[in-house]
Amino acid sequence: MPTSLEERELKLRELLSLLPNSPLYRDKLEGYDTSRIALADIRSLPLTTKAELRTAGAFGYLAVPKEQIAQYHESTGTTGEPSVSWFTLEDIATGGRQLRECGVNLASDDLVLIRFPYAMSLPAFLMQDACWATGAGIVPASGRTVVTPYPRVLELMKRLGVTVIAGLPREMELLAEAARLLGQQPSWDYPSLRAICVAGELLSDARRRHIERLWGVPVFNMYGSTETANIAVMCEQGVLHVREQDFIVEVLTEDGGHSVAEGERGYAAITTLSHRASPLLRYYNEDIVAVAPHRCSCGRSGASLTHYGRAKDRMTFGTTTLDAHDVQEAVYSLVPAPDAWKVIEQERGLHVLLDSHRSEQWSEESVGIQLSRWLRVPVTVEIAADGVLLDRDGLLRNVPSTKPIYIQRFARTADPVRELLDRGRELFMSGDYSGAKTAFEEAIVVNERNAESHAWLAAAYGRLIEAGNMQAKIKLLPIFENEVRTALEIDPLHPFARRMNGSRLLNTPESLGGNPALAAEEFQYSLAHGLDDADLWVQLGQCYVKLGRGDQALEAIQAALRREPDHRKARRLMEALQEEDE
Known part of the structure; x- marks a missing residue:
């Protein structure tokens, strides 16, 4: 069922009444009249940053009494301090409901092998709740533990007739390689398997198709985080749909001050409408995403979301910007796709290490040319020696996997x-x-x-x-x-400096040196050099209004509303321009 605007407005009011229970938001929202805030006004509230969550500590954004806590979770923390979250029993049930919307359509006759790690991380427990709520059975074969090495997991899958596997995308690749080393063909030797659910790592379309080819079944992705639980789930058509009854997903410019156009890449800000224990308001999670309305044949109404990776993995070479998603798409489009890979950022390009049991089909020179063409930066390729990227012997012994580093940034x-x-x-x-x-x-x-x-x-x-x-x-x-x-x-020539100069020229009275014509030129320069957001278009529209150029003002305000349909100043200007036309 589509989520109504009234339902989302009600949930936002409930969230805003809950937030002051946490020390972080009690201080952060002091001075804000949250009783008057509606969905259209959410940008008037402050963002929450990772630095603030780290400073607040584990208890800093706990919003319910400890007596209501059912579980505590942390991320692995391998790239910094761990992210934390608290869950009531209701929160766990909500997370399970979110996963049940996945296109895998769990049923009571399913037996689901959960390969997500159970130690501290979140996805295993949400998947477990989703299974129990649908009557599906579970096989808790946790990853990254000596208890369930790869051969044992494969034996369990075959002996028990597992119908669905759920785990990290990398675990699906490693299980397939272990099966190959054991003389099996994953796409033929597990006839009961009907689907795979993945989460916890970036999954580009090319990587998803690769895993589907390995196992011969559809792969369904789920996007979320330790702090927020599951934000979007993939439907039968391969579209990640935002769970709009539970989340507001904004897509912002890097400074967090403006929204980007629908479908354009930007920085995610997540508001949790349903989470009770550790709710978050406009959480700037440092992920690069794109969100757009989507009429999907699956019947789900949630907007589509594309995840492009973490901001920390974004690389820039001159005028070319590469996100981790771009790198994945190129690497997994190779024939054959690699069993393991690593990209090393260099000062002027990339060095790519590749490993495949079919590596004799590659030429370092030709693969380098292909990747250079796809990524639009110089790429050198090295076919890694056996064991450098993937310990195949370890797959067949009792050696748990570790979190891989796919992109190694240049040490500037x-x-x-x-x-x-x-x-x-x-x-x-x-x-x-x-x-x-x-x-x-x-x-x-x-x-x-x-x-x-x-x-x-x-x-x-x-x-x-x-x-x-x-x-x-x-x-x-x-x-x-x-x-x-x-x-x-x-x-x-600095674009942001020119934008600030445009603001000065626009907002200063002409008698004191203001000049809307020159301001318009400054804003046009900024737009031509990569600064493109609703506020900038509004400022350009204001210049045209002052200059008496109604048609150009209307075009600028329409551009602002395409980027941010609920922009209040743009709407007021649009109404004023329409009244003038009448």
Whole structure:
């Protein structure tokens, strides 16, 4: 059944009444009148960042009494401090319900082998609840343990007639390779198997098709995290549908201040509408996603979601930006697809290590040419020696798997200015403009000739001016204008500095140097150089209104609404323009 707007509005009100029970949100939402917030107003509330969750600690965003807690979970923490979450019994049931919407359509005659790790991680327990709720039986063959090595899991699958496997995508690949080493053909030797469910790792379409070829059954993906539980599930048509009764998924620009256009890549901000124990508001989880409305023949109404990977894995070479999804699509499109692989970022391109039991079919030179063409960056290829990427002997012995590193980033020299800018932007996103201002000022102390630092400092002053009284506006405006001028003196072509200059020219009275025509040129320059969000189009529209160019103003506001349909200022301007036409 489609989720109604009224149901989502009610759930948002319930969430906003629950959040102040946690120490984090009690402080974070102080001064906000949340009783007046509707779905269309959610962008007026602050983002929640990973840094804030780490600072809050395990109990910092617990929103229910300890007596109501049923389970505690942590991520592996292999790439930093672990992510944590708390669950009531109701939360576990909600997570199970989310998974039951998967296109695998679990039934009482299914026997599901759960290969997700049971130690601390979340997916095994949600899958277990989903099975129990449908009457399906489970075989708890946890991964990454000496209790259930690969040969034993394969023996269990065959002897018990397992119909569904659920686990990490990598576990599905390793099980298939172990079966091959045992003289089996996975797509023929497990006739009871009808489907595979995966979660916990990035799964591009090419990787999903590869696993389907290995096992001869459909693969269904599930997208979520330890902090949020399951956000989207894949239907029978291969579409990841957002569970809109349980989540609001925003897709934002890198600074978190604006929405991107429907279907465009951006940074996810997740609001958990149904989670009780450790709810989250606009959680900026550092994942790159795209979300778009989707009329699907499966009958599910949730928007489609594409996951492109973590922001930490995003690589930029000149004008080419690569996400982990792009790399996966290229690697798994090779013939043969590799049994194991690793990409090493270099200063001007990529070095790719590949392993396959069919590696004699590869030529390092030809594969390098293919990958260079697909990824649009220079790629060198090395066929790895046996055991470097994959310990095949270990697959047949009692050796548990470990979390692989698929992308190894280039070890650049530490840049204190970049670290301060990143910290300042994170504070800016969370609504702490005074803290952001301090971080940007510290970046300028380290290098006063950095245009980006001055432009971001101007942005922080701009937000403080918006929120301040008349006395504060008079005091801060000259500082804002000076930072814009300084940024442009250092780098007159910097897009963000040009945008800030456009804001200065637009919002300053013409008698004091404002110029909407020049402001429009600055905004057009910013758009042409990669800054594309609803607020920027609104500002361009405001310029055209001041210049009396109604048709161009209308086009700009329409562009803003395509990127963010609920943008309040854009809607007001649209109504004003339509009234003028009447």
